[in-house]
Amino acid sequence: MEKYTLMKQIGEGSFGKVWQAIKKQSGEYVAIKALKQRIYSWEECLNLKEVKCLRKINNHPNIVKLQELASENYRLYFVFEYMDCNLHQLMSNRKQYFSEAEVKNWCFQILQGLNYMHRQGYFHRDLIPKNLLVSNDTIKIADFGLAWEVDSCPPYTEYITTLQYRAPEMLLMSGQYNSKVDMWALGLIMAELITFHPLFPGTCEDDQLYKICNAIGSPTEESWAEGLELAKAHGYKFPTLEGNNLSLLIPSANDDEMSLIELLCSWDPCKRPTAAEALQHPLFQGCLQVPRPVFGDSETDAVNGENLASMSIDSCKMRLTPSVKKSGWKAKLIDWFLRWEPFSSLLLFVACILHMIYFMLWYL
Structure with missing residues (x-):
């Protein structure tokens, strides 16, 4: 370093x-x-x-x-x-809303990154404005500490992404979710790009589910039968709400924007579009996709x-460059102490006591 x-x-x-x-x-x-x-x-x-x-x-x-x-x-x-800042900082510091062209540009770029990531076999699990980095007119997905393989075996951890961007299946503690949780999060981010406010600002899991129900209506056997079974298994009962028109929460959104947000915010993960499908939405007509990377x-x-x-x-210069070279029995001893870090203080104390006893005996 x-x-x-x-x-x-x-x-x-x-x-x-x-x-x-x-x-x-x-x-x-x-x-x-x-x-x-x-x-x-x-x-x-x-x-x-x-x-x-x-x-x-x-x-x-x-x-x-x-x-x-x-x-x-x-x-x-x-x-x-x-990168200059994250998307949350950019929205917090702006005094005027993004134009339709800017919203389309940001969402199109995020979708391209998600599409590539999903195609390469990973989904993010923590897609939030703070994990989207911006410089000039370019936005990039960042922070892959919670990313997981698409083909890995569930169950997965339920409590991953920030509450307000957590998909319903995660709120109901399902361990069977997939890359569609990223698509739900993108729908909420897209709405936030238009309003500069979280679409569903819940304070806990139950409140988050209530706010979703109040906006898009409670799930039914037709809209998400699996979700009803999941809720029943966890002792949760959905409130009976018809829901308001989602466009009332995003009054400045145009028809194409609302159409995509509604698709992304579907109760049933299977009904949400994939990133590749979302890129074909009429909202992005005329947008040029990035060519596939050579090694992609x-x-x-x-x-x-x-x-x-x-x-x-x-x-890509992804190399491990150790600045401390370790060899021999001393290095092994150091490694042993480091690997047992929780006990290092106790071991050090014992070593000091033994050292003092040795010198006392030697002096006597």
């Missing part, structure tokens, strides 16, 4: 901290995400979910670019391209596993 100068902290979470930094050689700004979790080997690094995901999707203009992985003193650092074919990646690893580590 010696080749970077840390400027200021720009984020913090349960994972660790994010810093704005400068490359000393080029003067380029980067964002460095420092994990709290200790990493002891290159193999352990490659097995992290976030690293696996980024190696598969690190080649799209609407996904934040990982430039390098670096290790120092058993800590892992993700070095990303630097999941089938090619699966066949050429060695080429993928080589591309990820070398061409």
